Amino acid sequence: MSAAGSGSNAAGGFERGRLAALLEAAGAWLLGLLWVLPLAYAVWTAFHPAEYSTRFELGAPLTLQNFVNAWNAAPFARYFLNTFLLVTMILAAQMVLGTLAAYAFARFEFRGRDLVFMLVLLQLMVMPDVLIVENYNTMNALGLRDTILAIGLPYFASAFGIFLLRQTFKTVPRELDEAARVEGASALQVLWKVYVPLARPVYLAYALVSVSHHWNNFLWPLIVTSSVETRPLTVGLQVFSSTDQGVDWSIITAATLMTSAPLLLGFLLFQRQFVQSFMRAGIR
Incomplete structure (x- = not known):
């Protein structure tokens, strides 16, 4: 092949690569x-003001009255408290149960381990909405209906969290286990002092995903609760679409902005850690 032909192919490859990059950038911008x-x-x-909701004018007056009206139209303080308690409870349970299960799957040998782990992975293929009826009957039988615990209990064990932490724990060198045990550490001490610190980026990434998901969850809290004292923010928002005066x-x-502001603020504050955590988890 001549030098001219090689140069032409290189130029063509460069142009195709540049075109692909431009298309990717255009798609991302879109x-x-x-x-x-x-x-x-x-x-x-x-x-x-409400009259500017359907038209744009540069000189339109600014107002905070809409936030005052929204706050007074519903018990937002209670909704925020319920939501905070809910996501905190779920995250704490998922971290504890997921860490213990992942450690067992990653480092302990026991009969049926692979089969049990496969059953955990099968949970990822089941849509939560499919289990709504059974979960509702279970909460009703336990006497937990219309409680914050009823909203969070079906999510205490997370198959995704177990899988993510197991894959991370398996990358920890066994030499660290042996060194810790030589020093007299128990299995739980090895987990707490060796594995958990090394998996902090993964914990952060999963915590952001879990909090975001359960902060925005709507269908299950709507079904299992019926009072203001137990309903989270997402269910409380429906009061604004069911007024006799129409939709304002x-x-x-x-x-909506008051409801989503904590999530937006949290993502902006931890954006870099969030992306880096998932990149590290993906590399492993």
Whole structure:
């Protein structure tokens, strides 16, 4: 092959690579725009009077009255407290149970270990909505219906969390186990002092995913609760779409921003750690 032919092929490959990069960038910008536009509309509508919810004017007056009206229209303080207790309870249970299960699957040899782990993985293929009826009957039989515990109990054991931590624990050198046991550490001490510190990035990534999911969960809390004292934020928002005066988008968007603000703030604060944690988990 001549030098001219090689140069032509290299130039063609460079152009194709550049075109692919441009298409990827354009696709990313398009997806970002599709995500930002609804948020931009919600911010505009929430901070302006109701008559500006359907039109855009640069000189439109700003107001916080929509947030005041939204806060007074529903017991948001109670909803926030319920949601905080719910996500904290679920995350704590998932961390403890997931850590113990992952450690057992990663480092202990026992009969049926692979079969049990396969059953755990099968849970990932089952949609939670399929189990709503059975979960509801179980909560009712236990006398837990219309409680915060009833919302969180079906999620205490997370197959995804067990799988993620097991894969991380398996990368820990066994020499660290042996060194810790030589020093007289028990199995739980080895887990707490060796495995858990090394898996902190994975714990952070999973915690953000878990909190985000259960903060936004709607269907199951709606079904299993029936009182203001136990309902989380997502269920409390439905009060704004069931008024006799019709839909007031300025109040709805203000309530939505108040509900989603903690998640948005948390993601902005921990964005770098979130991405790095999942990249490390993926590499392992």
